[in-house]
Amino acid sequence: MNEFICGDCEEELKRLPDECVDLVFTSPPYADQIKDYGEKVKRISTDKYVEWFIPKVKELYRVLKPTGSFVLNISDKLVGKYQDLFVFKLVVAICEDAGFHLIRDYIWYNPATPPNVFSRGNMGRTKKSHEYCFWFSKSDEWTFNMDPIRKPYSKDMQKFLQGKGKGDRADNTRPSRHNFKLDQKWQNHGGSDPGSVITLGNTSSNDAFHKLCKAAGISHPARFPQKLAEFFILSGSNEGDVVLDPFSGSGTTAVVSERLGRNWICIEINPQFCELAQEWITMIRNENNE
Ligand SMILES: C[S@@+](CC[C@H](N)C(=O)[O-])C[C@H]1O[C@@H](n2cnc3c(N)ncnc32)[C@H](O)[C@@H]1O
Numbered sequence: 528m529n530e531f532i533c534g535d536c537e538e539e540l541k542r543l544p545d546e547c548v549d550l551v552f553t554s555p556p557y558a559d560q561i562k563d564y565g566e567k568v569k570r571i572s573t574d575k576y577v578e579w580f581i582p583k584v585k586e587l588y589r590v591l592k593p594t595g596s597f598v599l600n601i602s603d604k605l606v607g608k609y610q611d612l613f614v615f616k617l618v619v620a621i622c623e624d625a626g627f628h629l630i631r632d633y634i635w636y637n638p639a640t641p642p643n644v645f646s647r648g649n650m651g652r653t654k655k656s657h658e659y660c661f662w663f664s665k666s667d668e669w670t671f672n673m674d675p676i677r678k679p680y681s682k683d684m685q686k687f688l689q690g691k692g693k694g695d696r697a698d699n700t701r702p703s704r705h706n707f708k709l710d711q712k713w714q715n716h717g718g719s720d721p722g723s724v725i726t727l728g729n730t731s732s733n734d735a736f737h738k739l740c741k742a743a744g745i746s747h748p749a750r751f752p753q754k755l756a757e758f759f760i761l762s763g764s765n766e767g768d769v770v771l772d773p774f775s776g777s778g779t780t781a782v783v784s785e786r787l788g789r790n791w792i793c794i795e796i797n798p799q800f801c802e803l804a805q806e807w808i809t810m811i812r813n814e815n816n817e
Contacts (some may be wrong), residue, residue, distance in 0.1 A: 528769070528790050531781070533801040535567075536773035536794040540586035548590045548792065549670065549768035552759050552780055554600035554751055555580065558613055562748040564776075565797040573606055573613040577620050583773065584625040590771065591665045597627060598759045600635065600751060602658040608651075618661055627663035631723055635660055635755055639728035660725070660759065670768070675761035677718025687713045727754050736777060736807050743806070745799050747777040756783040764789055778804025782811060 532539050556568055558576040571579045587597055599621075603614040621627050640656040686692055692699075692709025700706040729752050731737075740746040756779055764770055766788040772780035775793035777800060784791040785808065795801050 528792060529781075529785070530793075531775065531778065531801045531804050532792065532794045533796070533798050534794060535796050537583050537586065539794045540583065540590060540773060543590045543792070545589055546592045546595075547769060548587075548771045549592055549595050550760065550764040550789075551587050551591065551595070551597040551771045551773070552600075552756060552763070553598075553772045553774050554749070554776075555583075555774045556749075557602055557604065558611070559604055559606075564748070565799065567796045573604065573611040576613045577617050580617060581620050581624055584621050584627070587771075587773065588625050588627060588665060593666045594668050594670055595665050596630070596669045596763045597621075597663045597665070598763060599661045599663070600658060600755070601661070602655070614659065621661075621663060627665065628667075630662040630664050630669065633660040633662060634658075634724045636724050636726045637729055638726060639730050660755070662759070662763070670763055670765060672762050672765070673720065674717060676721050676758055677716065678721045680719055684713070684719060688715045721758075725755065725758055727752050735810060736803075739803060739806055739810065743803060745803060747800055747803065750777045750779055753779055753783050756780050757787070760784055760787055760789060775804060776800055778807055781808055785811070 556562070556564060556571070558571055558573040560570065584597075591597065601614055601617070603611055605611065618629065618632075622629055634657045636657045638656065640654055643654050644650065645652055645654040680688065683692075687709055690710070690712035692707075692713075694709050696706040696708050699709055729750075731752065736750070737746075760770055760780075760783055767790070769790045769792065770780060770784040771792045771794075773794045775781060775795045778793060778795075781791045781793045781804060793804065795804065
């Protein structure tokens with residue numbers, strides 16, 4: 528526990544006991560990925576992706592506690608002219624073949640997605656500026672904490688909380704037919720439900736991890752932002768719980784889990800990435816002990 532395991536996740540997961548993990552948060556290599564994760568990582572085509580991934584998902588199901596969740600960060604791609612359906616086929620297989628239940632499909636919207644070939648508008652579509660985060664549960668009960676992920680109330684909501692809104696339901700009916708009684712105080716929950724779109728740039732280019740990469744002469748090509756991991760780790764686990772990332776890359780899940788008082792198990796196939804991740808977490812631990 529709280530150490531990086533260097534190896535193939537399908538093999539390494541088999542060594543873990545049943546029901547020892549509270550939350551899986553991970554981002555596997557995407558289909559036909561062009562990023563270089565080293566010689567051990569083969570390119571998986573979209574038509575082979577479900578077949579490649581499902582045996583791993585079955586292991587994740589086994590190691591999760593009954594109240595555990597699995598959050599999958601993934602994106603799709605174009606094959607020829609069209610957006611391939613492998614992500615949607617994978618979601619169906621995760622539920623129908625591996626036994627998970629889909630709780631919510633979250634969108635990670637990256638407003639800082641750089642312009643690319645689609646941005647010219649002559650390829651029949653816009654650029655893609657979001658990825659998916661699918662939240663699956665193992666059973667009918669799962670850990671979910673809303674309070675740590677609440678957003679600050681908007682100015683309007685602050686008015687409603689003080690009973691300073693105007694009009695009853697008939698006066699406040701929206702085109703969607705939702706209607707609100709605004710002339711009474713609304714209950715204050717300490718912040719609003721953040722909804723299912725997580726808006727986060729992925730622009731960090733000069734943090735402690737980058738400095739380590741420069742010193743070591745290597746880098747990781749596909750880190751997700753710490754804030755993304757934070758959202759799911761805070762809401763999907765409690766302090767002292769065990770968080771697993773079977774494709775841990777640079778170790779973002781480990782770093783965030785540790786900062787939030789969770790235990791973690793991280794598996795990564797590329798030994799250089801494991802070393803880098805170990806250095807990163809050691810550096811943070813040393814800084815905290817100073
Ligand atoms: C998208 S990256 C994960 C990045 C990570 N979330 C981060 O913030 O750094 C996917 C990682 O999975 C690793 N990987 C690919 N196949 C693997 C396997 N079979 N077992 C374990 N790790 C694997 C790759 O080397 C790569 O580092």
